[in-house]
Amino acid sequence: MKEWFTAREIADLLLPSLPATERGVRKMAERDEWLARNRAGAGGGKEHPLSALPAEARAAYVARHMDALDVPVAVARAAASEPEAESVAPTAVEQRDARLAILAAADRFAEAAELGRKRADILFCEAYENGAIEVAGWVRAAVRSFRPRMLAYWRANLRAGSTHRLAVDKGATRRGKGILDTANGGDVKVFCLACLSRNPLFTADHIRDLVGGQFGDELVAPSGEMVALPPIRTFQAALKAWKVTHKVELTALTDPDGFKSKYRLSGSNSMAHVRAPNQLWMIDASPVDMLCVDGRHNIYVAIDIFTRRLIVYVTRTPRAEAVCLLMRRAVLAWGVPQTVKTDNGSDFVAKATQRVFAAIGIERWLSDPFSPEQKGHVERAIGTFQRGCVRLLDGFIGHSVADRKVIEARKSFAQRLGEDPREALCVELTAAQVQHYADEWVVKKYDQRPHAGLAGKTPFEVAAAARDTIRTVDERALDMLLAPAAGKDGLRVVTKRGIRIDGSHYLVGHIMPGTQVFARMDPADMGRAYLFSPSGAEFLGEATCPELAGIDPKAAVAAARAEQSRIIAERTAAARAEAKRLTKGPRLIDLALRHVARDAGKLVDFPKRTEAHTTPALEAAAHAATPRSVPTPVISDEIRAVRAQLAAEAREEPKVRPLHAPDSPKGRWLRAQDLERRLARGEALSADDTQWLVGYVAGPEYRGYRATYGSSEEESPASAG
Template sequence: MKEWLTAAELAAEALPDFPHTERGVRKIADRERWNDNPAYARDHSGRGGGLEYHVALLPTLARVAYETRNRRIELPADDEGAEPSTLPAPGTDRAAMERDARLAIVAAFEAYAKGQRLGQASLTQTFVSRYNTGKLAVDDWIRELVPHLSKRTLARWRAAKKQSPDKLAIDRSAARKGKGVLETANGGALRTFILALIAHQPHLSGAHVRTLCRDEFGDTITAIKAGVETALPMPPVRTFQHFLKQLKASEKVALTRLTNPDRYRSTMAPSGVGSLRFITEANELWQIDASPVDALCTDGRHAIYSCIDIATRRTCWYVSRTPRASAVALLIRKAILAWGVPKKVKTDNGSDFVARDTKRLFHSLDIEPELSTEYTPQQKGHVERSIRTFQHDCATLLPGFVGHNVADRKAIEDRKSFADRLGADTADMFGVSLTGPQLQTYVDDWARYIYEARPHYSLSGMTPADAAAASGTAIRTVDERALDVLLMPAAGKDGLRKVTKFGIRIDGFHYVINAAMPGDAVFVRMDPNDAGRAYAFDADDGRYIGEAVCPELAGLHPKTIIAAKKEAQSQTLNEATRDVKARIRDITKGRPLIERAIDVAKRDALAREDGKVVALPKRTQEHSTPAIAAALDVSAPEPVKTPLSGRAADLQAEIEADLATGATAQPAPVTPLRKQETPQNRFRRALALEAAIAAGEPVETADAMWLGGYQTGPEYTAMSQMYEDFGEV
């Protein structure tokens, strides 16, 4: 706020209880002798000269109005001229902001009160009232931290400022941090168990975690409350939900270390910078590694082998259909022909880098191999970085690019409409058109014209090509023909053979060699272009002996098949989280989590049953339908039969006589009665039932149902016709 104003500026403010013209202001200045007080009147240094006056000379009402209109509460400078925000933070960033906001309000009040003619109570009241009603201009961040102000609070802040500005720093959330019930329960054992649970299964919900904690610790826990260890019931699910959210945030690094070691190593593990600055000579140290290319070719996904010269940052690349030791040898051949022989090559423990052929090649060329420690790719971070640069720079531009991860691939797939994706294979989906040789050409051109021509930070702005050209190191060269011989595959596992009178036996065939005698030990390399030709070297000193030829295979060109070996790399948990890992092992080896949850649920069910009120018998009402009634008729006891009379009795007697006669004539096995009935017997039975029904006599339900079915059949129709025609059956 501007505190010194000329008479014209004071008049322009149009303050209450004060003249609104320059002349009127000058009259007040002369009458109250403002010009005679050097502490409140001074020469105006700006245009026009004259005097300017301090706002403390204004009448009370005018001063309050001017302060309200122009005073802004913002971050002030302290007594020594330094910004409070430059003071050391007393705790968290929040605490430092709280301190600075309160210092700004106190400083604004002190400037507001300076020279006022009001008493302290009136000044405090007017300042606080104008702050709370929004009449004072306040920085947004201060208003957010202190939305409301009271006289008591302002007085307390002023007193605290006199003792130490840091006493105004209060972060309530930081003060409570680490003191929650779940943080301190059971001496911290509950917290460790919960951390182990979410490390073991990150998708557990708050309800799951609470149930498993009840299974592990029971329904009560012990926690420190008011300085005393107290038994408390297990907190509700909501408390567990809040705690899980805070725990995952505060232990993000530890959880990442436990659940995703690769991500921790690549994004969170401490990483050194410039650890290989002592490598200053070209070909002093190479690093080699391989990775699948983030693009598809017409014959599948290829692997890219990368070699980087640490001193010059040059790179050499070789595209291979599958990871194999021969691909490492061809990469070394390509780099040696371009740069010369290196002193040392660093690789990881992949099967293609530690194969016998690779070790033999390094030994033959007098190259010192160096293996990085298992599961520490950061030890060869330069080549890892070069591959990442290739994937994000070159591979992104290739046809058939499939993304750097699953999420990228899904995003590429989603760019096509469902109709376009329907029935499309992978090649169509990603626009695959490259062959392996074409990919190799693109990679070589990218490395030469883009990567090696780009200024490199580690080379102080030089390009890898310039660094290689400026190197004065002597290049160790190897004749290309000799290098090709060294790259030939060895016979069998180790290439060692003993010459017999039949020659050298390899894979069931005998190779004739004239320059060796039976009993000589030789080291044999196979010609990759002619299966019938091999080259023998002395097994002791490595000197060339001569050529061995198999008459049966000479001149043939068989296909070389090398099986791809898969690397089995397992991730281990870090020793720093020993307690959590122990709990994870206990959880894994112990009872299944679902069994624990079910046990708790059973315990709750028993508790509910113990306190359950015995219910009175429910009121019942018989339910019936026609089908139910018919079913009851079937299961009801048989009614007492009433003797037949008249014609019905005569027919019944005839039926029984016939049945008795049949039983006497053929007493054999007992079979159901109705199966022995003749058509005549059945018709007579039907007539008897019809007569009984006509006479109103009771008939069994089963007989009535049989009669109904029999009357609809062809037998009944035929027998009725005969009975009408002849009067008997």
């Protein structure tokens, strides 16, 4: 809208209260002392501002040059959020929005014309009624005319947050009192709604036939009178009204997912507990609404709830590896999160995903099955990416079935012309190019756009202003954790041929057979595997497949054997040295008997309770074993004399000395022989005799005599001598 005018331009405008000639405008400007400035450009002269003109002239000029206005977004949002707005009929909502649009136009009119509120409202009402104010057609259709007092009333309700009072519902007095609403005490209406819940595609004709079959050809009016079944037009009007007034209830009955998405109460500020970056992430996946040269792909999206930052990863198939690669991009870019929330998809609950989360130290939350509203932030982020970025890419196939029908029609037409359907769909991008455009869109568009959930700030601003500590990880360690596991779970048992992975044997010389390991494959070299303990907390080394690594198998086997031999030799060196020492010391049986003898002296055998047991056979055997009486022999006098002489000699000093003293080597050998014979007969030895015998048998003296004379069962040396 122009702000400065020459006298000629003012005259040509033909505004009220102003002369229609250039000379008259100049005289009026001089008389009323209008503000003026020298005109720039050729010709020079003076020009005057719009504010210098009379109020009527300013109002007329502003009314002519105002753009058609709609309801301001902030005003419309505030009106829709009022609790009373839910009960306002659709026709009344249109009346309310028309009045709000008029208020916005009146405020702009007063501001542009630089008029006071009362004077501006009077002039605005006149201009609107004369058609000089440009507004949308639906606004003028809803409100034909109004007075300044009505404008003041509308403005007061807008300030008070009571815009529902601007909704004029002309049919409110009649609504809900029709024959189908009240017939049979309301049972007819309930029956009709039940039929619609069973099948929303029922027409008014279907419903009328069903009502006739249920209630008959006559209905009971509220007054008690019987009235004929209404015509089809009445059913059409009633069904149309019910589908509006009972929209939420019917949606809950016929489309549960739509009800959860649009109407179910979700509350606000449900993530108020998130107060720092990386406190909570949400991740999810969805097919991307476009075709690449190698087919359709999927996108995995991670969003940081506090900053609303996004990470997008494009992949061919939805698998656990894709989740891990998404986490790699996010962790390297943002740091390690405390918690990640996902749904129950197989790629999110896979063992590989759980193992990576546990290894990095990330807590995992699972939303309830079939409850996308529990992770609404990432669901909306995916929708924003699909609409904001994918829609601009070549190969876009639409967001809905209707969009895809149009694409299919184009494809069929292209086929009829003998044209490649890919060319008709403009399929030109590879997955790598889509990933590049996705990253560029996130950095340049999404991160720089104000977000309502961030109080009008951008994700970049919130992330830059945060002062919380970011937990980072070593990229090489992270890549190792994300390396694919061997087979399904990565667990393998080392055998004498190494470990078997996908039909190939990987040689392991430094780990003993029978050991269970967790194997990760090297993405850059399929001939190499990294081995960890089953828990993943200890790195054990590498395993190599000679065929896949391009190594001479014989040389690799020889090297593995040499390493195994070295480790075995190192681990058994102490044991071999001890075994060699045992060959020069006491025999193992001697050590065992010494231990038994020591323990025998510590044990006491308490007497047991006994009772006599006998049988006829035992009694007969006992009788046979009883010694018989022997007749007393008759001793002659000569024998008695010899015995007396021998007794007298025995009382004298002995003239015969023992051949071997008990403490001599020969005596000890004889004692040992005697004790061994007693043991062989089953006799019990005393503790002292047992201890002495075990110690003596372990000595070299015993072994020497034994080597010379043999065991005690053979002829003793005394008898041999």
